[in-house]
Amino acid sequence: MSFSSQYQVITSPLGDGLHKDGKRLTPQRLKVLNLFENIGAGNHLSAEEVHAKLIKSSSKVSLATIYRTLRLLVQMGLLHELEISEGGHRYELLSNETADHHHLICIRCGRTEEFESDEVLKAGKVAAKVNGFTLIESSLNVRAICPNCI
CATH class of the missing domain: 1.10.10.10 (Winged helix-like DNA-binding domain superfamily/Winged helix DNA-binding domain)
Structure with a gap:
């Protein structure tokens, strides 16, 4: 071939x-x-x-x-x-x-963990609706320090 x-x-x-x-x-x-x-x-x-x-x-x-x-x-x-x-x-x-998942991100090493939250999804839907948007995706990035970097 x-x-x-x-x-x-x-x-x-x-x-x-x-x-x-x-x-x-x-x-x-x-x-x-x-x-x-x-x-x-x-x-x-x-x-x-x-x-x-x-x-x-x-x-x-x-x-x-x-x-x-x-x-x-x-x-x-x-x-x-x-x-x-x-x-x-x-x-x-x-x-x-x-x-529609979210990320917990360590600001020191970059370790990234996923989590789900119905509250975040609901807040995204409400914000989109109030502002006349059509929601495509809802994602939140939470910056923190992981246990290994503390």
Whole structure:
């Protein structure tokens, strides 16, 4: 099988979405998405952590490629980007299992834990309704210091 025909054989939401936009499903893009699928929903990784995990698994992917791929996967709706002012950006697999969840973020080490809160969801719905918005997602980031950093 030639290298170029490999892109046509692979079918997945990522491959279908890329094909529709005239882009290729490269091995590097597939490796990044597979990494997130393997670690599962609710796990948050920085670009550097993605790079380190792929290097550890003997995958040769540059950090620049990781950054571009993460941005693309966020644009395609396959990953969610969590902006952490203290620690850059973290990424997680989008999943129906983790819809409308919130994040507890350590301002020292960047550790991120998820939690759910009906009260936060209700407050988001009320705020959207009062201001004439249509609620798409409700997410709260709580900045704190984790037990390991105290």
